[in-house]
């Protein structure tokens with residue numbers, strides 16, 4: 568797809584150059600190239616980038632190296648086709664909290680908001696440049712008032728055949744990437760840093776959240792953030808996550824699912840492989856709600872393999888009684904079933920926060936988890952806690968390491 572787009576861009580460029588050289592006065596040539604190559608205006612650059620994106624005579628929109636575009640108003644960049652955004656410089660969103668509070672795009676799903684919607688078909692965002700969310704003001708505002716709705720840095724909204732690569736994403740106020748109703752989506756060689764410089768943490772800075780999307784790849788990237796590294800929200804299917812270094816996160820997480828009454832959530836066919844997980848709350852995690860008045864769903868065919876963990880609180884975890892007391896979970900088991908799960912080749916060290924426990928597979932009663940497989944789990948706790956401990960509840964564990972878990976307590 569990249570090759571096609573690049574060669575199409577090139578042939579169009581050659582064609583335009585020839586036409587311009589032959590018949591068009593120079594003034595038009597410079598105006599045409601000026602519209603597709605953006606420079607900082609000194610005020611809000613949102614109108615110029617929106618105009619270039621909408622202009623079908625700009626197959627490539629370039630933000631040159633050394634240029635910082637200041638975005639002071641929301642970017643609705645949906646419905647594009649055959650567009651290459653060559654971000655060599657920086658797109659920086661303003662920290663005008665009052666403006667964004669009233670004007671950011673909103674999503675009813677988990678009360679999210681966004682600076683920028685990017686969508687359509689056959690899109691490439693690359694160039695080696697930076698998206699800067701000016702997050703510090705938001706981290707500080709959120710610490711004072713946790714009802715502050717902080718915008719997502721990059722939202723792919725109804726995007727098909729889209730590649731985002733070779734980009735640095737810094738200072739995201741909240742979630743960094745939201746893939747909403749996408750298909751055939753690739754992220755590659757992304758560097759995410761969401762770190763607060765004050766005493767207020769950069770909270771809820773998920774690296775990626777995938778929602779109602781199919782066929783998504785996230786690869787070859789480094790993430791330092793303060794919440795999930797990658798999270799599979801309702802209706803994420805056929806997902807490959809590979810070769811990530813996640814630092815300080817809440818792990819690679821399925822869920823939480825089955826939260827909202829009347830909704831059916833599906834997460835199916837996920838492979839997370841070759842993951843380095845450091846200084847994290849979780850490594851490989853699945854969480855689903857139980858209790859009264861919650862939703863339902865299915866988590867099926869999920870593989871976590873080749874995780875190297877370091878200083879992780881919960882290296883391997885299934886929690887099918889998420890946010891539910893054990894008595895309520897017995898009374899109202901989760902309606903989100905968990906099936907065909909593989910934890911394979913998971914090594915490294917836990918933090919000791921859960922003392923000797925390095926794996927915890929905790930399901931609702933009544934067989935709500937099935938075909939749960941563990942092979943090659945060699946995570947160890949800090950030496951002062953002795954031998955690693957493996958816990959489980961209401962589940963039959965299979966695989967080479969099943970015996971480590973012993974017989975799980977089965978309530979009915």
Ligand SMILES: *[C@@H]1O[C@H](CO)[C@@H](O)[C@H](O)[C@H]1NC(C)=O
Nearest residue numbers: 642643644645646672673684
């Ligand atoms: C974005 O722009 C498209 C096309 O103009 C429009 O249909 C859509 O409603 C806009 N979306 C939002 C959330 O404003």
Ligand SMILES: *[C@@H]1O[C@H](CO)[C@@H](O)[C@H](O)[C@H]1NC(C)=O
Nearest residue numbers: 695696732733734735756758
């Ligand atoms: C990865 O992205 C960076 C920019 O963030 C770029 O300098 C580097 O060349 C890219 N690597 C590859 C293999 O494309």
Ligand SMILES: *[C@@H]1O[C@H](CO)[C@@H](O)[C@H](O)[C@H]1NC(C)=O
Nearest residue numbers: 728729750751752753782783
């Ligand atoms: C999934 O997306 C990739 C990357 O865009 C594409 O090459 C592949 O054909 C897609 N697979 C399916 C089954 O559509």
Ligand SMILES: *[C@@H]1O[C@H](CO)[C@@H](O)[C@H](O)[C@H]1NC(C)=O
Nearest residue numbers: 756757758759787788789812
């Ligand atoms: C990730 O970090 C490794 C080790 O520091 C480095 O070699 C690699 O280029 C980084 N990749 C990205 C996408 O930041």
Ligand SMILES: *[C@@H]1O[C@H](CO)[C@@H](O)[C@H](O)[C@H]1NC(C)=O
Nearest residue numbers: 756786787788789810811841
């Ligand atoms: C993993 O990603 C890094 C960039 O962070 C890249 O340099 C390296 O080649 C990738 N490794 C594999 C096995 O693809």
Ligand SMILES: *[C@@H]1O[C@H](CO)[C@@H](O)[C@H](O)[C@H]1NC(C)=O
Nearest residue numbers: 762790791792814815845846
């Ligand atoms: C991991 O995150 C910590 C805390 O933000 C930071 O100090 C450290 O440099 C990060 N490590 C890497 C390899 O990025």
Ligand SMILES: *[C@@H]1O[C@H](CO)[C@@H](O)[C@H](O)[C@H]1NC(C)=O
Nearest residue numbers: 778779801802830831832833
């Ligand atoms: C997920 O997909 C199923 C089947 O298409 C649908 O019934 C359900 O409403 C979807 N859930 C969400 C949260 O979109």
Ligand SMILES: *[C@@H]1O[C@H](CO)[C@@H](O)[C@H](O)[C@H]1NC(C)=O
Nearest residue numbers: 805806807835836837838868
């Ligand atoms: C399970 O998921 C993997 C990874 O997405 C996929 O390759 C495989 O075909 C799926 N298996 C089934 C039986 O659907």
Ligand SMILES: *[C@@H]1O[C@H](CO)[C@@H](O)[C@H](O)[C@H]1NC(C)=O
Nearest residue numbers: 840841842872873874875912
């Ligand atoms: C286990 O995972 C590590 C890290 O991803 C990888 O280097 C190693 O080859 C894997 N071992 C096996 C037996 O697959």
